[in-house]
Amino acid sequence: MTDIRPPAVVLVRSQLPENVGMAIRAMANFGLADLRLAGPRHAWPDPAATASASGALERASMEVSVYADLPAATRDLQTVHALTARPRALARETLDPAGSASRLRQAATRGERTGLVFGPESAGLANDELGVADTIVSIPATGFRSLNLAMSVLLMGYEWHRSGDAGGGPAATSLAPPAARNELEFFLDRLLAMLEESGFLYPPEKAPRMAASVRAIFTRNRLSDQELRTLHGILSSLRPSRGDSV
C-alpha cells in the first residue's frame, strides 16, 4: 500500500482565496496534497488564502497549481468524481462519499491517477462541468443543507482516509490492559470482607445478592493493575464505621 496516490482536489472557479485556504487546511488533515485551481476568480498565490490555511500550505507540503479550466486541470487524471448537491438527470452513477472514496482507492491501488472536483462556492458545477466526471458524488444531509466548499473537501478527505483503514480495525483504545483475574478477585475479597465487617452486607439473607452487585460494578469495567492499586489504597484509607463501637 506504499505507492497509493491520494486523489487530486480540483476547485473550479473558486471565488474567495479564504475558501481555498480553508480547503487546503481540510486536505492537509488527510494527506491530500495535490490541489488544482481551475479558472480561479482570484489571484494565486494570495495572502488571505495562506492565512486561512493555518500553516497547512507550508507544513503539509501542499502542491498548488493553477489551470485555465476544468478540462486542463483534469487532463492527466484517469478517474474523476465530481461533487454536487443536486444530482440531476446526468446519466451518471451517483455515489455517497464513502462509496466514492472506496472507488477512488480501488482505482489508485491499480495505479490510476484520481481526482475529486468541487464547484464554485455559490453555484456549484455547471452541467457541462459535471460531464467531465465519470461519477457524481452527493453528500447526504438530514436537515437544512448548508455545506461550504471546505466542509465538502473535508468530508471527502475524511472518507478517503477511512477507506484506507478498512480491516485495520477501528477504535484504537488507549486503555491499559485489564488486570489478571486473580488480582481482581483479591481486591473483591478484601472489599467484601470489609463490607461484611462494616455491616453493609445486611440483612444476611440479602447479602449474596448485594455482594453480587458490588462484584458487578467492579468487574464490568476491566480494571487495570494501576487502578486496582488505587482502589487498594482507598480501602486502606477507610475503615468499617461499625468497628468504632468495638
Add this chain to the structure above:
Amino acid sequence: MTDIRPPAVVLVRSQLPENVGMAIRAMANFGLADLRLAGPRHAWPDPAATASASGALERASMEVSVYADLPAATRDLQTVHALTARPRALARETLDPAGSASRLRQAATRGERTGLVFGPESAGLANDELGVADTIVSIPATGFRSLNLAMSVLLMGYEWHRSGDAGGGPAATSLAPPAARNELEFFLDRLLAMLEESGFLYPPEKAPRMAASVRAIFTRNRLSDQELRTLHGILSSLRPSRGDSV
C-alpha cells in the same frame, strides 16, 4: 426510528461567536439541533454568529442554551463523549468518530440522552473536563492535523447521520441505563470528600491526579441509579480511618 434524539453538542469555553456560527451551520446539515454553550468567552446571542451560521440558526430550528460550565451543561445527559486531538492516559475508552456515532445511536435508541463535548478553539478540553466524559473520541488524521471547531462538529454530525443508515443498528444491551450525570457527580464529590478526609489524597501535589484516576474508575463503567445507591450505601458503612486519631 422516529423517537431517536440526536446528541446535544456542547461547546466548552468557545472563544469566537463566528466559530459557534460555523458549528451551527455544520450541525444543521445532519439534524443536530441542541447546542449548549458551556462558559462561552463571548456574548450570546451574537450577530457575528448568526451571520456565519448562514441561515441555519433560524431555518434549522436550532435550540441554543448557555450554561455556566461543562458540568451544568451535561447534567441531564446519560452518555457523554468528548473530543480530543490528544488522547492522553485517561483510562477511558477511545473511539474513532464512526465508533462513537454508532455507540451514541445505540444509547439514543435505548432512549438515553446523549452529548458530544468539544473544547475551546485554541487549547481543547482540559484533563478534568475530559473526565466528565465516559468515552473519548479522537478524529484520525494522516498528515498535518489542523481541524477547527466547526470541522470537528461537522465530522461528528456526518458520522451521526451515517450511523442511522446502517440497517437500524444492533445492540439492545441488557444493562440498566446509566444514571444522569449529576447523580454520578454527586457520588464522586462525596467519595472524594471522604478520601480527602481519610488522607488518601496525599501528598497535595499528587491529589488532582489521584482524584482524576478515581473519577475515571467510576465514570467509565456507566453506573446505573441502582449501582450508585449501592455505592452510597458502601460509603455510609465506612469512615475515614484518619478520623480515628481525632
